[in-house]
Amino acid sequence: MNETENRNVDVDSIHTRLLYLGLVMNVLAPVLLLSFGVFLKSKGIGGDMGAGRNTFFWVLIAVAFSEIPVIYLVRKTTLSARKAYLDSHPQAIYSQLLFQWGIIIFAISLSPAFYGLIYYLMGGTLERFMLFVAFTLLCFMLFKPKLEELYSIVEKRYNADENVKGV
Numbered sequence: 001m002n003e004t005e006n007r008n009v010d011v012d013s014i015h016t017r018l019l020y021l022g023l024v025m026n027v028l029a030p031v032l033l034l035s036f037g038v039f040l041k042s043k044g045i046g047g048d049m050g051a052g053r054n055t056f057f058w059v060l061i062a063v064a065f066s067e068i069p070v071i072y073l074v075r076k077t078t079l080s081a082r083k084a085y086l087d088s089h090p091q092a093i094y095s096q097l098l099f100q101w102g103i104i105i106f107a108i109s110l111s112p113a114f115y116g117l118i119y120y121l122m123g124g125t126l127e128r129f130m131l132f133v134a135f136t137l138l139c140f141m142l143f144k145p146k147l148e149e150l151y152s153i154v155e156k157r158y159n160a161d162e163n164v165k166g167v
Contacts, residue, residue: 011154014095015147018102025106026140030113030133037120037129048123057128060119064112064135071108071143078104098153102145109139 040046049056078101116124116132 010095011147011150014098015145015150017099018145018150021099021102022106022140022144025103026109026136029110030136033113033117034129034133037117038126040121046121046123050123053123056122057119057124060115060132064115064132067108067111068139068142071105071139074108075101075105075143094154098145098150105143105145106140109143110136112136112139 112132113136116129119132120126120129
């Protein structure tokens with residue numbers, strides 16, 4: 001039996017729940033947005049930006065690419081920034097924090113799909129909208145929580161607790 005299981009944090013369950021949530025947020029939601037955008041366009045809803053469409057596309061692409069370092073920083077700093085909060089709460093709160101951490105990462109990863117929807121409804125092409133959806137899927141694949149990473153985070157937390165108690 002793993003030490004982590006003895007400490008009331010079911011990392012395997014958290015990881016599974018996070019992956020299911022990630023699939024819903026970063027696979028199903030972009031596909032639904034794509035379908036919704038195509039449906040709205042077929043009903044005649046949407047605009048035509050004219051000459052500014054290409055510039056708007058590149059601005060949105062730049063914003064979408066700028067989210068990669070944001071996701072990386074959130075992923076690396078969120079849990080360490082909440083250490084004081086964790087020190088004053090029971091271990092069950094820690095599993096909730098890991099789940100919230102995943103939600104934040106998936107939400108930031110989902111935003112390029114929304115950019116694509118806005119671009120598409122403002123007169124953009126379906127191919128470029130699909131590029132934004134693909135970027136969302138790429139962010140999910142790059143930044144989804146890995147089981148070893150979650151075990152490492154939980155172990156660091158418990159090792160820090162034991163060091164404090166041992167002093």
